[in-house]
Amino acid sequence: MEPFFRSLLAGALALGATVANANDTGPLVTTEWLESNLQNPEVRLIEVSVNPGVYERGHIPGATNVVWHTDLVDPVRRDIASKEQLEGLLRNAGVNQDSTVILYGDTNNWFAAWGAWVLDVYGVENVALLDGGRKLWEAEGRPLATSPAALAAGNIALKEANTDLRALLPDVVAAVDAGDHVIVDIRSPDEFSGKVIAPEGFKETAIRAGHVSGAVNVPWGKAVQEDGRFRSPEELKALYAEAGVDGSKPVITYCRIGERSSHTWYALKKILGYDVRNYDGSWTEYGNAVGVPVTNLAGTVWTGQ
Template sequence: MSVISLLRRGALALAAGLLASTAAFAQSGPLVTTEWLEKNLSDPKVRIVEVSVEPGVYERGHIPGAQNVVWHTDLVETVSRDIASPEKFQALARKLGVDKDTTVVLYGDSNNWFAAWGAWVFDIYGLRDNVKLLDGGRKKWELEKRPVATNPVAVKASAFTVAEPNRKLRARLTDVVATVEKKSDARILDIRSPDEFSGKVIAPAGFQELALRAGHIPGSVNVAWARAVNQADGTIKPVEELKKLYAEAGIDGSKPVITTCRIGERSSHTWFILSRVLGYQVANYDGSWTEYGNVVGLPISNPAGTVWTGK
């Protein structure tokens, strides 16, 4: 065999190895690409889960093999304002065919807000390293005109056993108040829009879950969730850009972080970025402004001067 042939064979082998390592990296990190997922749609160890908020979006067309999870019934307690109980989550995971050695790819509409909420709940109950977000979610998948299906696919139930809840991942009102009173060194990161943060509006137009007061938690800093994604396709920005973005607001991983928004869905997206992508210590405050802003006797900050009406 000639030297040229050997070099060519070596180059081909190197290229194949790089492609394989790229796919492995995509699976080992917290995000998977649309390319990787399409190549692994038939992998029996991969479970795809859609968590969207718009009614009927899953039924109109979803990623082939995806199971449907309805966040406001499947991932929460429908009577008490709480995340799904351990028993309810265990039953859901078994129904989805998910176990601790399963690679779970979550995606959804609204820039993966509720898919990230799902990743947060999965993490609380012991499913973390093998749980990924599809970078760009439904938006990117549809933009690229990748395959969709309209019929759900039955999967074999698993024998998943739920873990003791990891309470460090969830901030409660008492944790937030401790920070406001400077009894905790945690930083509160409010990821709502600047108008919500200032109190100019209570919530984005069309949203029904409201607080009586407008403004933000005293001492919190504001980095709107949308600044962390590429607007064209909803993908998450590179790590170095993310670090710079949050560091400019004093969030650099040196202190624990509490993420907050209106009801905890947008803040779970930022929780995922800070916790899973950047590796910071982060708890998501799912009570968020609809809890804090409605509590009698708690101080708020309202630069816009609206306080009660948001007008």
Template sequence: MIRILLTSAATALTLSHAALASDGPLVTAEWLEQNLDAEGISVIEVSVNPGVYERGHIPGATNVVWHTDLVDPVRRDIASGERIQELLRAAGVNEDTTVILYGDTNNWFAAWGAWVLDVYGVQNVKLLDGGRKLWEAEGRALDTAAPAHPEGAITVADADATKRAFIADVVAASEGGSADIIDIRSADEFSGKIIAPEGFKETAIRAGHVTGAINVPWGQAVQEDGRFKSPEALKALYAEAGVDGSRPIITYCRIGERSSHTWFALSKILGYDVRNYDGSWTEYGNAVGVPVTNVAGLVWTGQ
């Protein structure tokens, strides 16, 4: 009897703890490990390197492939609402499910997933703080079997264009100052010393940044172990750069995935009004007649 009482007390404690820990936009690895079997949770891995998910993922997590699942593979666009709905249903997601995303490469692509789900009005989407890297570093269990979830019943909304910045919005913000523009690429890309980091084939034919943008590289938003900095530290970081959330914000990078990470910090953790510009520099740096600032002065010579 005593044991039953103790067990139920412990369960009650765990449940309240679970509810508490899942309130914010982030979940900790510890919380997730304790709540993997909980009802109403769906874990989705968005890793960009092939074979990473298959060789060991968080038990029960569903695999979503960024290059083919979350973007349109033919025209440059986010995946269609039907595709997203199909993916979510296959992962067992219902209207009231909490979706927890994580992935490799610092959660960049998982953050892209969170942004796309936000565009389609999916509620209760969270990121595993620290992503795959921290889960592995802490030696937590991994599974190699693909899970079979009962089909979910979620219906996604139409894409909300106000969550997304298009090139015209960026030009308008640059010229009219209607929004703060944050370029989260490296200082060298921002200043125009280089067009793209070494090894990237998709590039642009102009160097520099959107006129009026400020540079806060994405990595400044995280701690050494890959977890986001505290909300206070994040607030101070962006305030120091002149962004306090009093005006709308646009984030961009090279292809839009790292800027999703900063989008998540600003919109989900700090609650600011943020749009992600997924066209990013690979669109803007190739566009004709848009305002560009190139401090370092690198001239594209076709090399």
């Protein structure tokens, strides 16, 4: 066989292997894998960034933009997007029933992880995060595009929301009373202790400071490396086991508004395989609720200012 045709055949076989294995990515894909699969028809790429204009200034080629503030939440109720809303969004993004959906975004994939959690609630399979998100993709100088992707409408059909995958306020209070869950607060130590109610510059806040009584504190940032990628499964397992999170009890994660806790939910459920629910109401709901148990180590009192 001539060298040219041998090379052509090898390339075709390699592409076939890539396409055939698109649904076997696991919970994370590398930047190398994604760049080699940008033309893969089975892959649908969705950016979920929170900072305005990030997608428009440059995004991974082929990615569709999803706005966390409006697309993944109910615009009227404080709730996740409805089945109909999300199904329409995904179809417009070209997602088919057998697509592999890769999510990525800014701020260390916080909001991309939120997107993955919402997709999980509605039973979407074959979902992965780009390990390292925008931060790593840009740091490595990989290609960016400024034109929105033009994709044919997809045919995905969502299942009904699985409420067992989501923790609501009564679930958290019941878990505190029963002591049958591990509740993981992934906020900073100052937020956990009650020294501050919210990080500097953030408007979403609560009346009370502190944490859910009985919760353990494992800040989300401990789960990632310097370049934004998750630590290895072995390192993650040791990190959480040190705080008493070893998979022997169901887990509830929370933060301030649910996005950072989605990142930890992803590490614990998708990478380590633990039984985990995300409490998206988080501290802005819990810290404003009446009659719920709060531990305030710093003794901070809200002054109304």
